[in-house]
Amino acid sequence: MLSGFNKSSKVVVLTGAGISAESGLKTFRDNNGLWENHRVEDVATPEAFERNPDVVYRFYNQRRAQLQSPDVKPNAGHYALAKLEEYLEDNFLLITQNVDNLHERAGSKRVLHMHGELLSHRCLSSQIVKSTTEDYDEKSHCDCCDNPSMIRPNIVWFGEMPMFMDEISEALANADIFISAGTSGNVYPAAGFVQQAGLYGAHCVELNLEPSQGFSAFSESHYGPATQVIPNFIESLIK
């Protein structure tokens, strides 16, 4: 078990789709998850976008619209992580694989979206990223440069390099505690963060509905819904 937690402890948290499940957003690999209803090869690869951009635009337009529905709101898991950041300030870093904005809506500030974000798009020519809440498609062009070009979802697709890897590696190397919450541990490099942090001496904690692929690498695990296990664990830290 963990001992010696205080305001100067450095905490790195990795979240995945499981933290947003009780907010009404589908996970990827659970029953009726996004990858049960859509083929990855059709909607989430650079090749799919080249072959049939319309299908890809529609997939992300739907997900963006759903994210903005009044029913989708941050839950107790998101709020608990924002509270931990408020306590630790700069000693806290949240890395999320999620492309939703529920962490920010709960008050989290130090958030790295390693797989991109639904509420932004990227110009194919300048690579400039802009916020958007609107649908867009093949006919939508950006006005960011002299060479107005097509825009693409600002999402890291399979086969592409996740974002912020240098910052993430540095944070993992310096972490006293690494917490993984709501992720199945199927997708690298995020699935390997527990080994990376553990190698440098972090106490590694898994908070998930069920044991993830890499469960044996964690020194402590709590299984249950994110809205319970995350607040409970954080309350046990900030007594």
Ligand code: APR
């Ligand atoms: N509370 C906690 N955990 C939950 C809950 C819940 N209410 N509901 C589901 N889970 C857990 C599942 O048990 C599973 O282990 O969340 C995990 C979700 O796993 P995935 O669907 O694989 O999602 P994630 O790990 O975020 O996927 C990683 O894969 O497809 C890519 O880019 C996509 O970022 C995504 C990446």
